[in-house]
Amino acid sequence: MPSSRHLLLVSLLSASSALTAPAWADVVTEQKAWPEAGSWGQAWGDDDPAAQRAPAPRTPRAAPPQSAPGYVPPPAAAALPGRPTAPAAQAPVRGAPPLPVTEMGAAYPETGGWGQAWGEDEPAAAPPPRSRAIPSTIVNSEPAPRQTQAARPAQAQPSIRAEASPTAQAQRSASRAMERASVIMRGEDESGDAVGLKRPPRIIPRAMRSVKTTEDGNEPVHMVADQVIYDREFNVVTAKGRVEMMHEGRTISADTVSYNMKQDVMGASGNVVLTEPSGEVTHAEYFELTGDFKNGVARDIRSIMADNSRLAAQSAQRVGGDRTDFDRAVYTACEPCRDDPDRTPLWQVKAVRATHNQAEAQVEYRDAWLELKGIPVAYTPYLSHPDPTIKRQSGLLAPIFGMNSSLGPSISTPYFQVVSENEDFTLTPRFMLDRLATFDKPDKDVPTSVFKRMQLAGQHRWRGIHGEAITTASIAADKLTPGIRGHIESKGLLELDRTWRAGWQVQHQSDLAYRSLYRIRTEEDRPWLMNRPYVEGFSRRGYAMVEAMSFQGRRVIEDSSKSPVVLPHMVYSTVSAPGWAGSYWSTDSDALAYTREVGTQAQRLSSKVAWNLPIISPDGQVYAISTSVRGDGYHADHLTGTSKTSGSSGRAIPEIAVKWRYPFTRLGQSLTQVIEPVAMVALSPNSGIDSRIPNEDSVAFELDETNVMRPNRLPGLDQTEGGARGAYGMRWAAYPSRGGSIIAQAAQGWRQHKASTFAAGSGFSSTRSDYVARIDVTPIGNLTLRDRVRLDKDSLVMRRNEAGFSIGPPLLSFSADYGLMSPSTTSSNTSNTIYAKRQYINYGLNSSISRNWRSSLSLNQDLASNGGTVGWTANTMYSDECFAIVGAFNRYHSDVAGLLSGYHLSLTVVLKSLGEAPFSVF
DSSP states (O other): OOHHHHHHHHHHHHHHOOOSSOOOOOOOOSSOOOTTTOOHHHHTTSOOHHHHHSOOOOOOOOOOOOSOTTOOOOOOOOOOOOOOSSOOOOOOOOOOOOOOOBTTBOOOGGGOOHHHHTTOSOOOOOOOOOSSOOOOOSOOOOOOSSOOOOOOOOOSSOOEEEEEOTTOOOOOOSSTTGGGOOOOEEOOOTTOOTTSOOOOOOOOOGGGTTOOSOTTSOOOEEEEESEEEEETTTTEEEEEEEEEEEETTEEEEEEEEEEETTTTEEEEEEEEEEEOTTSOEEEEEEEEEETTSSSEEEEEEEEEOTTSOEEEEEEEEEETTTEEEEEEEEEEOSOOOSSOTTSOOSEEEEEEEEEEETTTTEEEEEEEEEEETTEEEEEEEEEEEEOTTOSOOOEEOOOEEEEETTTEEEEEOOEEEEEETTEEEEEEEEEEHHHHTTTTSOOSSHHHHHHHSEEEEEEEEEEETTEEEEEEEEEEOOSSSOSOEEEEEEEEEEEOSSSEEEEEEEEEESSTTHHHHTTOOOSSOOSSEEEEEEEEEEOSSEEEEEEEEEEEOTTTOSOGGGSOEEEEEEEEEEEOOOOGGGOEEEEEEEEEEEEOSSSOEEEEEEEEEEEEEEEEOTTSOEEEEEEEEEEEEEEEESOSSSSOSSEEEEEEEEEEEEEEEOOEEEOOSSEEEEEEEEEEEEEEOOOOOOTTSOOSSSOSOOOOTTTTTSSSOSSSSSSOOOEEEEEEEEEEEEEETTSOEEEEEEEEEEESSOOTTSOTTSSOSSSBOOEEEEEEEEEETTEEEEEEEEEOTTTOOEEEEEEEEEESOTTSEEEEEEEEEOOEESSSOTTSEEEOOEEEEEEEEEEOOSSSEEEEEEEEEEOSTTOEEEEEEEEEEEEOSSEEEEEEEEEEOOOSTTOOOEEEEEEEEEETTTEEEEEEEO
């Protein structure tokens, strides 16, 4: 074989793999394989190397093709050489001098000769010296078993790895374009190609199997194709059929890809798809990119972003790998219609020019129109929004227009600021438009003058690995109330370690009408506010907590000076491991101190030790036996109702209690039933009410089905129930085979001695309590029912009733809630009333017309003698994958000074990925 031909073959293998060990090949037969693919020499315009070893007529070299770059016709078939049956002696490995730059580029002496690669005896001939340096290998790989070579300095450009079927193998020249890349040829699996041909033996260098980066840390370009053709005259590599190229997380696939190694330009045509690391997918009819995928142009481009929104344009230009400019762009977040993909989407933005800046994660539009169903409805010279990779971004949010009967017209302009990945805040100034006209006559008090014309609200959010916090606050000054008004609400939790955590809840407002006037809702939306910092700890069998509390609100107490401040309140509880017969010990300790400006101040210390024994008899009866001893100590000041206003007192309360139930079960094909009688008996000293012990946490007791079976039915610790007492009842449950359940229960309590422990109206002012019952029907078909009642023990008059039901399918369902509550007092003195008799009913109508449309209507009525319609609300919402509109109209009643009863209308339009536009009227 001529020396020049040796150099040619060595150059090809050197350009295709950067090795530190010789290549290897699978064992093949000596007969000609894959005649349709052609031989190595024919594929590259050279003679068949297999023919050089066997006498055969020499095939002349074909003339270089004169067609356009990027395509070479398939050569004629030839055989692939086989591995000899007996291994030949390996030539000694010698350091080779630099090879000259031939027409195929620089050669690599490290790879060995053609014969070495195929297991033959012929070593690589030593070429004459050359003047320019040789491009280095891709990586420093581990030494191979048969030979080791030193790696040479690598260039900074990425490499290309090509995987091709035997129809052609891609090679790169060692010219200046070749210095930035080399090609590694790998066969595909042996399952056969598109026409059923098996793949030939793979050539996979051992040292390169795990190589993923070059010596300088750059990832090489990986390429997979059905056919790869090299045009050495124009220095162009063309890949055809199921072409895929991967580089630095980007993937491009096409029917045909041509790469000009001299100009480092790649052209792709036919079903071109470019996938970004962020998940963005771009389709185009034609793409022209640089070798690093960072710069290029495209025609008829369509992009699908990470959130499934779409951007199409007539043409696009990619700059720097992080910016794409679109001409005549159309953007929408709506998915194409399945039945008619060409139908105009519900909304879209058309712009003369659009820019997707991936470095700043921003999409910008210039001269843009917003169209609804193809009809232009709004124009803006500039519009921007974050791309789908950004969940939060600083900037102005959509303004909010509002109208209120008490405050007049207003406009809010929220500003959102991202502080870090886990922290942000929103600042929302709300300008009162009817008062801005009088700003030329400011008050002497500048802050008050400003806040009479503006309400400033803000929200701060933080979420970390070991905690989270959210704080909302506002400040204003309206024309009706002098001075500065405002509110603050904050809630947070911090994990101190695996056992302890700390938290807080802060709620405060300047006056009782502020939140209602500015329609500010708290998290719990209770009629009172509470401040509560706390620390608590959890162990396997214990719990500890320290907290402080203060309250604000007209519903708590009319005079705020009488509102208590609890500091501190400490709780500690433990449960032992099960012992004899499953019994266990439990302890509960409590320490409390509270004070107020006017009224009783006290400190309390309580501790309880109990022994508990659960028993299940052989016939299925269930017992829970408990014996306990509790000790309480008090010191109180400013007592009322006693001759001595200050002093200390204590008490010891031994107690024994037994709970019993006996469930019976009946199985059926369509219905399974469980019926069980229940009972409770408890015994402790009848201590009654001690006037030296203030009552703070046992106020406003009302008997119901949740507490009638407790040994101590009173809440809190200040008052206790003594003497012999108990309760009995029945529970029945049915479980239909088609799903759902029906549960009904009824009970009555009793006690030996009549005392003033329970107030009048509580349902337990005599030795026998009222009857309490409950029924729950959860869903059986389209019916849901619930009812809680308390009936007078003598006349069976309804003393309390809370009932509700819902009937109908999701298409249209009707619901109603009814409530009746008797007057409640704090003691036997009926003049100390917590609330008077209440009776109300609420109606509701809900409809899910379709998957996208939902509507609801509600009506609230007060059934008392001076009642009437309290309010009503109507809501309608449409929502799909890209658009939502929510409308609400309600009538509200107010008894707060400074807040008028009236109407409220709100409308919110949401365009996915663009934002929302809320409007508020009245």
